[in-house]
Amino acid sequence: MNLLEYFARHHREILQATLEHVWLVGIAMLLAVAVGVPLGVLVARQPWLARPILGGANIAETIPSLALFGFLLPVPWLGDRAERIAIAALALYALLPIIRNTAAGITGVDRAIRDAARGMGMTERQILFQVELPLSFSTMLAGIRVATVLTVGIATIAAAVGAGGLGEFIFRGLAMVNNQLILAGAIPAALLALIADFLLGVCERRLQPARS
Amino acid sequence: MSSETKRTAGRSSLPDAHPVIEFRHASYQLPDGRALLRDLNLAVERGETLVLLGRSGAGKSTALKLINRMLEPSDGAVLVEGRSTLEGDPIELRRRIGYVIQEVGLFPHFTVEQNISLLPRLEHWPEDRIRARVAELLQLVGLSEAEFLHRYPHQLSGGQRQRVGVARALAADPPILLMDEPFGALDPLTRAEVQCEFQDLQRRLKKTIVIVTHHVAEALLLGDHIGVIDAGALVGLHTPKDFMSATEPVTAAYTANVRMFEKLEGPE
Numbered sequence: 001m002n003l004l005e006y007f008a009r010h011h012r013e014i015l016q017a018t019l020e021h022v023w024l025v026g027i028a029m030l031l032a033v034a035v036g037v038p039l040g041v042l043v044a045r046q047p048w049l050a051r052p053i054l055g056g057a058n059i060a061e062t063i064p065s066l067a068l069f070g071f072l073l074p075v076p077w078l079g080d081r082a083e084r085i086a087i088a089a090l091a092l093y094a095l096l097p098i099i100r101n102t103a104a105g106i107t108g109v110d111r112a113i114r115d116a117a118r119g120m121g122m123t124e125r126q127i128l129f130q131v132e133l134p135l136s137f138s139t140m141l142a143g144i145r146v147a148t149v150l151t152v153g154i155a156t157i158a159a160a161v162g163a164g165g166l167g168e169f170i171f172r173g174l175a176m177v178n179n180q181l182i183l184a185g186a187i188p189a190a191l192l193a194l195i196a197d198f199l200l201g202v203c204e205r206r207l208q209p210a211r212s
Numbered sequence: 213m214s215s216e217t218k219r220t221a222g223r224s225s226l227p228d229a230h231p232v233i234e235f236r237h238a239s240y241q242l243p244d245g246r247a248l249l250r251d252l253n254l255a256v257e258r259g260e261t262l263v264l265l266g267r268s269g270a271g272k273s274t275a276l277k278l279i280n281r282m283l284e285p286s287d288g289a290v291l292v293e294g295r296s297t298l299e300g301d302p303i304e305l306r307r308r309i310g311y312v313i314q315e316v317g318l319f320p321h322f323t324v325e326q327n328i329s330l331l332p333r334l335e336h337w338p339e340d341r342i343r344a345r346v347a348e349l350l351q352l353v354g355l356s357e358a359e360f361l362h363r364y365p366h367q368l369s370g371g372q373r374q375r376v377g378v379a380r381a382l383a384a385d386p387p388i389l390l391m392d393e394p395f396g397a398l399d400p401l402t403r404a405e406v407q408c409e410f411q412d413l414q415r416r417l418k419k420t421i422v423i424v425t426h427h428v429a430e431a432l433l434l435g436d437h438i439g440v441i442d443a444g445a446l447v448g449l450h451t452p453k454d455f456m457s458a459t460e461p462v463t464a465a466y467t468a469n470v471r472m473f474e475k476l477e478g479p480e
């Protein structure tokens with residue numbers, strides 16, 4: 001039985017697993033953006049917080065993913081359901097590039113532009129939301145893009161704790177020494193990563209601030 | 213300086229009783245103790261243009277930033293319309309003071325319209341009043357509304373950007389205008405053009421203006437008074453007329469520079 005036939009026969013399950021995968025990554029990314037962007041702003045605004053925040057995110061990045069899933073198992077509430085563990089771990093991995101790029105985008109805004117905004121009588125809040133963040137969008141999005149591609153890959157490991165997704169095929173394939181099964185998980189995962197990369201790349205270029 | 217400023221008789225009514233901007237022994241030093249400005253005493257009367265002339269790093273921009281509280285004096289005081297800048301809300305103070313810096317100060321992600329209307333919008337003006345004001349300002353600085361309203365700063369020439377910068381600073385009709393090297397990024401010909409236009413604008417609007425520059429010609433052209441700043445201190449204060457005959461060394465160095473060019477034109 002060749003690969004195409006296998007895909008055709010199991011397209012329902014593969015689609016189901018792909019949707020689970022997208023769901024895990026999507027929720028994790030929403031969480032990571034919701035936490036990472038404010039942290040990035042903090043890093044840019046309060047340099048003394050840069051070290052602990054970036055250091056913390058860096059450490060999360062270095063924990064092997066399989067171990068991280070394991071570490072989260074005994075955590076109350078989180079450990080109750082496999083998806084919760086998976087989403088929390090994925091969000092942790094996504095944090096670093098988002099924080100770093102948000103901070104880089106904001107500190108990269110031309111000093112003269114900030115000065116002009118301040119001199120005109122804009123409040124710090126108005127400067128952040130109307131000037132600094134809009135001018136950092138494309139840099140921020142570049143971070144989100146890197147994080148998304150990263151998480152699509154790592155999410156396959158979430159199947160190890162029973163969170164579902166395309167990793168199910170890969171783990172089953174590994175256990176049964178069945179290459180077709182592995183590919184049934186690996187190919188859609190790779191495609192997902194490529195599609196996410198492409199779409200976010202388009203957004204990134206669209207948001208590129210016009211520079212003089 | 214107030215002694216040499218002619219006050220029109222009968223205009224000593226309350227609002228004019230004090231200078232619009234006044235430095236009283238104002239000093240500014242960095243946290244590391246380096247003094248950028250030492251014991252500055254200066255007054256700018258209503259409707260007058262003061263030019264602060266000096267080398268880069270002499271402290272003239274520092275003086276300017278003390279006026280709108282971008283910086284706070286470490287000693288002495290700066291008074292705007294009779295009140296210390298440290299009293300009250302800095303945001304409120306800055307909104308009554310137009311601020312123009314070199315062309316880079318325009319927001320690159322905003323159109324000309326959005327740049328100019330930013331402050332009126334922040335002040336919640338009604339939409340039709342904003343539209344009318346933007347049209348009025350574009351006309352004032354000589355830019356066609358139809359052509360420029362929806363352009364982005366990077367689609368403008370240096371001179372056009374400069375005009376938009378002035379229009380933006382005037383948007384909420386502030387009584388005071390601060391300009392930090394406003395024509396600094398322009399080529400000499402455009403610069404001369406914009407300067408002349410600005411001179412015209414100055415006469416019509418009667419704002420109280422402080423301009424920072426290192427161009428002596430600009431100072432002579434635009435200033436009612438020229439304050440020469442060197443190494444953080446005011447070393448001379450002259451009208452353009454007596455500027456040329458000033459004997460104090462830093463000013464004399466500037467006038468020598470001007471004379472050198474006059475010599476090139478040859479004796480007639």
